[in-house]
Amino acid sequence: MARKLQTIGFDADDTLWHNERFFKLTQDRFAELLAETAPRDQLDRRLLEAERRNIGHYGFGVKGFVLSMIETAIEVTDGKAPNHVIQELLAAGREMMAHPIELLPHAREAVEMAARDHRLVLITKGDLLHQERKLAQSGLGDLFDAVEIVSDKMPDTYARIFGGCPGGAEAAMMIGNSMKSDVRPAIDAGARGVFVPHDLAWDLEHAEAPDHPRFHTLEDLGGLAPLLDRIGG
Numbered sequence: 001m002a003r004k005l006q007t008i009g010f011d012a013d014d015t016l017w018h019n020e021r022f023f024k025l026t027q028d029r030f031a032e033l034l035a036e037t038a039p040r041d042q043l044d045r046r047l048l049e050a051e052r053r054n055i056g057h058y059g060f061g062v063k064g065f066v067l068s069m070i071e072t073a074i075e076v077t078d079g080k081a082p083n084h085v086i087q088e089l090l091a092a093g094r095e096m097m098a099h100p101i102e103l104l105p106h107a108r109e110a111v112e113m114a115a116r117d118h119r120l121v122l123i124t125k126g127d128l129l130h131q132e133r134k135l136a137q138s139g140l141g142d143l144f145d146a147v148e149i150v151s152d153k154m155p156d157t158y159a160r161i162f163g164g165c166p167g168g169a170e171a172a173m174m175i176g177n178s179m180k181s182d183v184r185p186a187i188d189a190g191a192r193g194v195f196v197p198h199d200l201a202w203d204l205e206h207a208e209a210p211d212h213p214r215f216h217t218l219e220d221l222g223g224l225a226p227l228l229d230r231i232g233g
Contacts, residue, residue, distance in 0.1 A: 004232065005192070007162060007165040007167065007172040008119070008172070009120075009122070009162070009174040009191075010120065010121070011177060011178065012122055012126075012131065013125075015104070015107075015196055015221075016138065017101045018101075022099055026093075026096060031044070033089070042076075050068040050069075050075075059127070060125040060126050060152075061125070061131075062126075062127065063130075065096075066096075070086055070089055101134050103140075105220055105221070105222065108140065110224045111143050113225055114224065115143045120144045120145050121145065122147045123158075125153060132147075132149070135147065153178075153185055155185045155188040158174060158185055159189040162191055169191045170190050170191070172190075173193075173194060174193050175221075177195070177197060177198040179195055183215065192214045192216065192231075193210070193215050193216070194216045194217070194218060194224075195216070195218070196219075197217075
């Protein structure tokens, strides 16, 4: 018999607030700056390859993205990227870091509702200082009992985090917009996984939906309360 739900984990970027759209806008600008050097599809492919190579070096977030754009710009221009291109990419990164937080629909209501009867943990990837700033700006920080800013999200990540919570992973649920990072590894760790899709998704976060009784999907966070009622959480 499944344990009563005691802990709910929330992803941050594109689950509670907008994030990926700023990456897409900056990538559009990157493509404009290098339009005379290479076609858009080639630039997108080369940038994605650079991001994949660099995750292990720079981690997730704006800084790694900017460094990957600069690396790609240097590569596609055979080392002749104009100074103004590098300067504009650095400026774009600073703008991304400073962009105000905009909560997604139903995010505040869902977190406030969940906090009434559950222990809440924010579990997010990315740059430590940037994620801390975004959480503070969101106005949701005081609703979480714990915040975990991790280098990656793997089954052992969730086993460690939920293992320190009442009831362990079997009494926990993870909610997020990434099947690869938020749902599948949480289920593998013994928790429930709730997929809340976002209109924009990073290619490196794609994964197939699991066929598992602890997998749930919501159209948006407005459906969290009915889901908790259905599973007795």
